Amino acid sequence: MLDFRKPQKKRIAQAIRQAQPINHTAPLWCSAAVACLAMTATPAIAQSDGEADSKAIEEITVTAQKIEESIQDVPIAVSAISGDTMGDLKVERGDELVRAVPNVNFSKANFSTYNFAIRGVGTKAISASTDPAVAVSFNNAPMIRNRLYEQEFFDVQRVEVLRGPQGTLYGRNATAGVVNMLPQMPTPEFESNIKGEVGSYNTRRTSAMLNVPLGDTLAMRFSGAMTKRDGYDYNAFTDNDVNDRDLYSTRVILQWEPSEAFSANLIWQHFEEDDNRSRTGKQLCSRDPGLDMVGDTEVSERLRPQFSQGCLPGSLYDEDAYGAPNARSFAFTRIFALGIGGDLGWTAAPSDGGEPVPLFKTDIDPYGNVQQSRDLREINTSYDPVFRAENDVAQLNLELALGDSLRLFAQSTYAKDDYYSSQDYNRYVSDAVFNDSEGLWRLAGEWVQSTTPGITPGGIFTDPQLGPSDRMLAVDISQSDNSQWSHELRLQSSFDGPFNFSLGANYLDFESQDDYYVFNNVFSYIAYVIYSPERDEDGFIIKGTCDDEETGECIYVDPNPLGQLNEEGHNYFLSRNLVKTRSSALFGETYWQMTDDVKLTAGLRYTEDKKTATPIPSQLLLGTQINTVTGPRSGASSGGKTRRGYPQGEDIEQEWQEYTGRLVLDWRSETPFTDETLFYVSFAHGYKGGGSNPPRVDIDTEVVQYQPLANTFDPEFVNAFEFGAKNTLLDGSLNLNVTAFYYDYKDYQVSQIVDRISFNENFDTETWGLELESAWQITPNTRMDMNLGYLKTRIADGEESIDVMNRTQGNEDWVVVRPGLQVPSNCIAPRYLVEDILNSFYPDKELPLAQVCAGSERWGTYTSPDFQNQDSRFPWNLLLGLGYTYNPLEDAPNGGRGFSADLSGNELPNAPRFTANLGLEHVIQVMDWDLKLRADYYRQGESYARVYNTEYDRLEAWSNLNVSATFTQPEWDLQMQLYVKNVFDDAPITDFFTNSDDTGLSANVFTLDPRIVGFSIYKGF
Template identity: 60%
Template sequence: MASKPCVRARLAVTASIFALAAGAGQAFAQEATQVEDVIVTAQKREESIQQVPIAVSALSSEALNEMKIEGGSELVRAVPNVSFSKANFSMYNFSIRGVGTKAISASSDPAVAVSFNSTPLIRNRLFEQEYLDVQRVEVLRGPQGTLYGRNATGGVVNMIPNLPSHKFEGFIKGEAGNYDSRRMQGLVNVPLGEAFAVRLAGSMTKRDGFDYNSFNDTHVNDRDLWSTRLSLAFEPNDRFRSNLIWEHFEEDDQRSRTGKQLCTTDPGPTSIGGVAITSQVVRNRLSQGCLPGSLYSDAAYGVPNGGAFAHVFLASMNYGYTADRQAVYAVNPGVNPYAGLTQSRDLREIATSYDPIFRVKNDVYQFNMEFDLSDNLKLISQTAYAKDDYYSSQDYNRFVSNPIFNSSEGLYDVLGRPIVAPTTPTPGGYYNDPQLGRSNRMLSVDLSRSDNRQWTQELRLQSSYEGRFNFSLGANYIDFKSNDDYFVFNNLFSFLAEYYYNVVIGAPSNLGRQTQPCTPATTKECIYVDPTSLDNLAGDGHNYFRSKNQIHTRSWGVFGEAYFDLTPEWRLTAGLRYTDDRKVSTPYPSQLLLGADRGNPGQLSGGYVSRDYPALPDIDQQWDAVTGRLVVDWKPQLSFTQDTLVYASFSRGYKGGGANPPRVDINPAVIQYQPLAQTFDPEYVNAFEIGTKNTLAGGALRLNATAFYYDYKDYQVSQIVDRISLNENFDSRTWGLELETIWRPNRNFRMDANLGYLNTRIDDGEGSIDVMNRTQGNADWTVLRPWLQVPSNCVAPTRHVQTILQRNLPADTTVAALQALCGGSLRTGTFNPNFTSNLPFWRIYGFTYDPLTEAPNGGRGFNADLSGNELPNAPNWTANVGAQYTFFKDDWELTLRGDYYYQGSSYARVYNTTYDRLKAWDNVNVSVTLEKPADGLIFQAYVKNLFDKTPITDSFTNSDDTGLTANVFTLDPRLIAVSVSKRF
């Protein structure tokens, strides 16, 4: 982390630049070159950015190229109080003023509305694909509850493409760089008579991988993507205009969704309450896998205690005996698959036997019409259809286990007879998983895939009268369908499904023989093993985890905004919107290692079915909301400015709620575990803002400032609980300041800078269970790991844990008893005497205990007090300073440019612990451009991330049953490239 004096020095430099710009403006007024005006559609009408009473940043295609902003993720370098990071499950978090998308379930919506040509897209690739033939990008900060409506509580990012024009033009660009980067862009615009025009643009990027996989000796996280856009324009007369746009994006490479996986290893306790723990099996099962240490410490580059995993514990089944009567286990009792392993300190180096796969296809179709009903009244229609298909698979852990399987060949039964079978589970110490293949190690791979479709229609009636009153009235409708799947495969899951339940428990005499097929007619309890490969997955097996989510969202709204010129200097803007949202979620409970038989479903595993994923009844949710804004702006005539706008506004924003994904479908007569909320609430924000926009020094200096305050209700934040993304709601308060300036004292020199300060605070009385610290330091309670089907850890009274440990019974019995304290376990039941079980051996310990009634939050743990904590991904400071100087020589222009970006420290989670801390980071980018404008010829060289820094931009904590590892996300490494382009 940067030291405080260093941070203060950086901020002082930034402030000095603002002061220098303001103070020196008049001195350069005589030779000043005016800062170019930018026309925006922030109010869905064309206006100068300096005349819009909204905090908005706009970047033209020229500005994007100068700053080398080539995709949505890089907008952080141009907009104050903005942060960005990739997130788990193919998501991203673009945050404005601390308001982003920390709710990542299938039914959650982004808090920053992302629009393509003013059409909102709930699922999109605008932060993954590279900008293509862009006219400008607008970033509106603050809730936009009237014109943009739902899901714009944080703001709006609107990418506006170039449309066909009535002149012939073309462009071609080629680029080469490090990582064997090759990029091409091109466009052609062709007028077809007086009424028609067509524009075709395309781009492609190929680049080698940023990350090194030391196990396979391969480079992964590469790029292989391309985009095309075809636009048609039809203007038969002066009163009617229309255009049709089709944009296609496709990617097929080895991009990683997440970065390295970090862990401060938890070896497990050596004693509890003074009772020594001598068994490695028991010690492992009292470990939570990873401890909540800093992600920046050397210890963070450890691995989880794999011996803590329930699937490792259960795999220590007895195969038989050697000739000298030594027991042979599938996996040795007490083994830790990751024992002795550490990770490289290089965040760009992983070790995995499975290289990632990343495939995306995205299409957006948009049809726009404008009809002038009169000289001052316009009717606008926007119709859009979007389709997005996504497939991404990668190693779940990004590190490789030790060999763990023992050979099942040449063994004897308890009577000393050879075990003869047509097949054995692990011949030669290798298990052949139907999805992951043959290995002697523990393998774990995930798969995220989705199929999304959206249809949108908007109608607007806009006036442009010369008088003192104008308006905009409209209505829109969105129909969005999403089918999302997330899988986690582990060869121990398949092994247990085949040989533990189907053989050992179902029919003990079948050990080492062919398993009985698992069918609906099977007489014993069984768990279906899907035989299909990852590339052609049937998806109906119970030998892997599957979160299946189907969401159908329908939303309609009516809105209006009126503009009153009270005097030549004063204007009143009043907007109102009514939104009606309906979401229907079809819950498909996960079925990992759950099975059934015809006579007594789930008597052993707790399941109801052996195969497939039956749906529960739909969850039908509906909300309506009234939002809008009220703005007063003033345009005073001041002696020291050429143009000044001062405004004050109140706005209200809304974002819909949703349903939490369904958990495991466990039969409560067999296994009990803690209840969780089925749904989460919508978000609402009341925002107050004052701002000023100024043009000074004869147009050479632009200086804008904003101050804001948010009263936020029910901000949505997710964490993994019971293998699902559990969404919780928190109230908060936020205030902040923003400064933006552009200074161009002459035609040679230009400087632009922005500064953002943000102060966020979660309200008093808010709390949440921190899965990394469930006891909150209370020594009277101990964290325990549950039975395999129960996904999350629990807390239990330390005195009961001591009682169990003091009996010093065999490790298997001790572990089973400890697991039962979490609510129930196979055959052992629960310590609740009213709960019926096959083997209620809790009586041998001499106490009764019901975690659902006697433990905090049903045994889930103690709430952490969040009062006064900062919101996640809300850095206190962001700053950017960029400067360029152009040398003019004959017909040539040589421009040197440098940009410095700084983002202060923040937190990845609401708990604000050391584990959550994200250090401040900075970034430098430089470019050199040689241009001959008369010929449309440009040569450019640039370096991004000049000092090759690798900051952690965010992290995500995985589930309890996989050890609470942390997926971290970072920036691209240093990129160097040269390009040549020709416009004609």
């Protein structure tokens, strides 16, 4: 007969513990705990048994240790939020778990990922080959790629958040913890419910569930949810609301239990979204005007952009941060001022007495007139975002009893995730940058006038991907296609004696393709005009091609629009990452009940990780010299090796074999203040694999050089020590749990954009802190919940990294210089060398300055007597037109990348010192109805967004208040709720991401959802 039984209490108490606590922390806040106990002990004595029972907090059951047991019996720092509690707290997505769990931080990343951090440890590395530090699991199966940020919770039994290294119980190594979402399973009774909701921004949300028993041994559960909402960001340029929502989820579970010895269930879940959700928020920048003096040498207005990095590292909370990058410093806009392509055409005839004007306007900053609103929810972009995501999970679970004391569990999970997001890259509206090409003149022995419209008729350039425009347009696309198989087999005992165990093996096969595109109509214009021009009979450029063998340099331009790309164009940036991960492991735990009150848990895991990355270097504006007789025009060689397509490199294969584990001693004790207390002390050794950095630009280093970077990054390791106490007081009406922890971390992985890639570095760190979780049923109708977290993180002494926002680190003998078109990152050069170039006789000083960061040892050097410093080496061959340059940076720090910043003692990113959650709930009886009034307040302390801990990195403290009023009629199973989320409509900067050097080092910021007032009604049947 179908009973879908839960494990009996005796079995739970005896069985091995693989669960985690919900609100528990150790003797850190001991004085506060004792005070709280003393305050509440006396009233408890006066209560009658009936009153005490009515005030007892409902027992929370978790499966953190792979068996169902009370959260107060689990010697692990774990928080559990039931589906009902999530409704009360209005926790609708994964990022909102910060309001229910201490020392948790959530931040969105710039591409298709996010960073869920526990105790300061998260996934700050965003390489495609990076493993998450916090494993996100669906019904105990790890999901390497998931929609925790986008997908909304529905028909949830509970969400468990385990803090600390995991691996001996779960199928994937996780150095920081696990977020495990457990769906509601079928029951033997027919039941259903439906919920509808309306709210601000035309919010419409519906969810429903239908549970159908199919005979005595079979049952099926259908559930789904849908959300539609208008955008809560405003694009002032297009006059459209953006960042809306249009998503839905469905789930079907079939459960079969033919006998007490065997059960099986099959789960399928689907998520889909198609709207204009913004992947990032507003883009901030403190504009960098460039240097007016280098040493004692004045810098002309024309050359100042070559000493501008676009944006300065000022605070994002200053008024200056609402500027735009100095776009004259971009190599792709500055190239027209370098004297390249001077014969390409002019917009005024000499007979008119006017000065010749080039087709591309070189005398303006395309973003020079940008004035941003101070409202973080108002953007001004030429292109509204497009967002699509689809995720499917299929899972088969089998459970077989092998006698009375052994059970065998088998789980197989397949997951498929597809993602597409496109939006304006620079987040600013440019001024017009193209002049009219109709009727233009060129000098070919004599002035000749064109009889064709040219390439920019009427000042409009038509880009094959972005269409016609008179201004600079930039759009990016982040997309991914991922699939995963995982299998786990586990044997678990429940003997009556003192020894028990859990043994398992698992295998994971994950494949991903992650693509990131950047389109810019100036890229296509350069490809057409400079590298692959096609001319009419009078020599005027009419369009570009890569088939003219008279062209000295050839760059293929993809002629197809967005959505139909042949993915072979070099007129756009494409970073493609192909990664395969194969992981297998043996793991287990043993449990020794040494006495009635003392238990020892020992766990061990052996993991073999194999990762294969197929490097596909980017090819932006790279081509090949197809005419070896004429060679490239002076100054126009791209330094590329292929004119079309994206050739694959040799696979990068990495492999690790590691042992991890944990040891826990827990004991129960009576104290003068508690009904029951569980103390535990634990040590855990955690690991997660390393990976490969994305491939860089495919430059021919015989022509152009760039600074060296590591191809791979190391795995992470952590030794974690924890002491906790879980206390039940006042006849069960108060749970007060405290935890203290210390982590010694080796090779923590952190990313930043360098050379247009997510470059990953490793740092040794320490983390320690305290946590308090409390739930107090003050009266039968009044409850208070409180979570407090204190966190201190420290990067180890001697750790260093190059800050792309401050490459000189204040050293006045070195100067940041903007490179030429083909070099992705800024570099530093000796001040005396830069002064020598500025004081040289060479008229077009932009050329040698642009090549300082791209030296090639292919060419010789020459010491000129005309220079102020006789030891200077100058690109003499460049002056003679025989080549590009030499390598002036062979003695520069870090190959010219810059001086390393000392990180010793700095805090980890996204690790606020304090987090606090306070909830207060009161129920009022109104005739046959219950009115529940609830308020929840969250406060997060100041933190940093990057490891450098500068003023630029600082994130101010912020808070969030939510309130609700819920009417419930139990007999009718009817509920109505009025709520307000983000009562004060706060828009704090919760995190940001720094973009690449060659687009100005602007910052994409992230913030909270605005205030939303809503009303919902629920009916069960």
